[in-house]
Amino acid sequence: MQGTQQPTAPHADAYAPTDRTVPTRSANRASYDKELVHAILDEGYVCHLGFVRDGAPVVLPTLYGRVGERLYVHGSTGSRPLRMAGRAEPGLPVCLTVTHVDGLVLARSAFHHSINYRSVVVHGIAHQVTDPEEKRAALDVLVDHVVPGRAADSRPANAKELAATAVLRLDLEEVSAKLRTGGVNDEPEDLALPHWAGVVPLRKAYGTPLADADLTPGTELPGYLADL
């Protein structure tokens, strides 16, 4: 049966690894699979965006959204990275990182303590979105990334609001995922130690929605929120 196997096809479903997306350590935890990368990105909405200012790194938390092979971040036209991307030709070099923490891995040895996580790191050049239609669609995606279905259930941005908002686009080209899953990896000689060992799962939990005090009486909690 082995002889009937096809050689591995070119990875149309994977990002091509580059020097900076191949980790120097734990390379077995890295993945370039597009489906996995998309799933990790779609589960979150807060990224950490890195850029260089005066030669030094800056890392800021910000919201993001995905449309196909494009990520969008937004901000006030007055914010630092947005202004820098507007000035910079041909765009602003960035590193956009998304991380989900899934569990605490408590080994018998301090050394083998770890975290189960899934992260995506995107390297690239961010460009200001100037097309009004793309900008409006990107802002809808940003809202829907946080709460799916919400964009259609809110007042759309007006011209003044659109003008006050800048949107950056970052193409998914130089991308890697990295993840750790599973249990503890203690040394064999440590297994008999008396310390508890195992994994404490973590998840994000939503509390009860708190309605605005000025809410129009009779406004019901929408289904997309009740389902969270």
Add this chain to the structure above:
Amino acid sequence: MQGTQQPTAPHADAYAPTDRTVPTRSANRASYDKELVHAILDEGYVCHLGFVRDGAPVVLPTLYGRVGERLYVHGSTGSRPLRMAGRAEPGLPVCLTVTHVDGLVLARSAFHHSINYRSVVVHGIAHQVTDPEEKRAALDVLVDHVVPGRAADSRPANAKELAATAVLRLDLEEVSAKLRTGGVNDEPEDLALPHWAGVVPLRKAYGTPLADADLTPGTELPGYLADL
């Protein structure tokens, strides 16, 4: 009574703002209060560490711990930022950012959607810790940051493990917190719109600890885990 007030004392309890810790936008959300910064840092254990490699930004998730006015991160001696910090004299310029997402702010207008969050951004130069005692203490702090009390209930690192681990120190000097709290800030003319508006609180939830299959029979779940 006003006449008896003392002039504001020099802020021994606050970090001095600098050009890069004063945000260009929403400056009213920024704080330099040490107690607040410490509280935000102590609530987390995963940071996003930014550094510059070949002129481009890199942002990686990693664990951190705090001792007084010092932060520590660790990694394999083979990992990229650790090697870079070891090579670089006098250290590696970094930006270390910690973010807690506390709630989703759903306004009636798409434009006023927001996130309640607390973040700390630390700029500085990371140095490799060479003192063995400081290194050992830092590693204990890293474990205890994730699960308080755990370091004492695990096998300490041996000489080989210590040699394989590099620790970076980053002093808390150029630091700011930024936070958004509270409810929706809709425009007055939007208040009568039929869209639900309010805040969905978020929190981190711990699942039931999953014991390692090889756990020594009779090993009970320690109290510091049951209390999580």
